[in-house]
Amino acid sequence: MSRRADETPRGASGVSNAEFAIPALDDLLRGMYWGENVCWKLGDDSETNRPFAAAVVAALTSSPSFDRVYTIATDPTPAGADQIDPAAPSSTIVATLRRAIADGSSPLVAVDLDELRKVRVDSDFEAFVADIAQASLLNGFIAHWFGTAGDELAGIESLAQCVIEVGTTSLRVSRADGRSTHTRGALLPYHLAGGRIEVESPSVTALLGRGLRGIRHDRGWSQSQLGDLIGISGSAISQAERGQHALSLESMVELTDKLGLSIDQLLRGRAPSYELTRATGPAHLSPTGPTRFLVDDAALRVRTVLTRISPRGAASPGLDADAAQILLVGQGLVQVILPADRPILRQGDGLLVRSGGIISCRNLGEHEAIVFIHEHS
16 A cells, blocks of 8 residues: 655655654654654653654654554554564564565654563663664664653664654754754644644744753853843743743844844754765665765855666766866775776775766676765865
């Protein structure tokens, strides 16, 4: 059964991102990157955790991006999802997911960490989580992990690319790799109704709270120190950071003036120190051809192309012949066609081309080759 939509959110990678089927999260996070691990840090209230996780899994199951949904230790299992034995070896589960991808499916797996912990002993539990999380990144399926924030979450928080903290009435995005900086710290109100989750977009008050918190952390200030700057109490700053009360317009103007920021910078945060582009989707969605720019920054005058070359095939990078280029082979045996030479590179080899540019690359092997070409003009 296929529920794939004609159009899904697209990330910078050019591969269609997967949909949460929760509009506010899709708008804020641009959906999910293929191969992503999403960690949901639940509160300590076990009475609300299960219905919350069930509502999120039900939304994901309805997403047009996934035609196979697997659950591990979740209760209840939504209609249309396949249960996986939580006691099964991780290698067996990974093999099942790989077969689904090889068959042309786009799978998602949802895991209840609290229930899984009851089945597997501590060391086996942590190894199991690491195996599935790493397989997600390597193979391109998406994994959602639900666990109580008070627990260590078996290390999944450090392995996850997206971390969402779940409060009683709001969600907070504490990590979102590959997204713009204003997503981190965003606060989204939500409520459950009839087994469904409804999430609202971040308000200006929530954006202000995120901005204030970011400024304090950057400068190493306490809430009282930030409040003293504009003559208000530390508790007022605390309430603003939690999104409970907004600062007055006069206070915001005075604060931005003393901080040397615009109001937009206060609300949106500083520019990110890095930009991340995911290289792949599930195997059957992975882009082919030479025009996949991982990096394209005119200001820095750098471009990096990911080229996937079919067995015995060839591809031309289409870059500037006058620019210096570096070619790195991530997979395969590749012959590089230069104006006067044809060197052959193995996996892990690199090539610096000072002038003349790379005309094309030939895959000499029986399997797909992966080549990265970096240009600096």
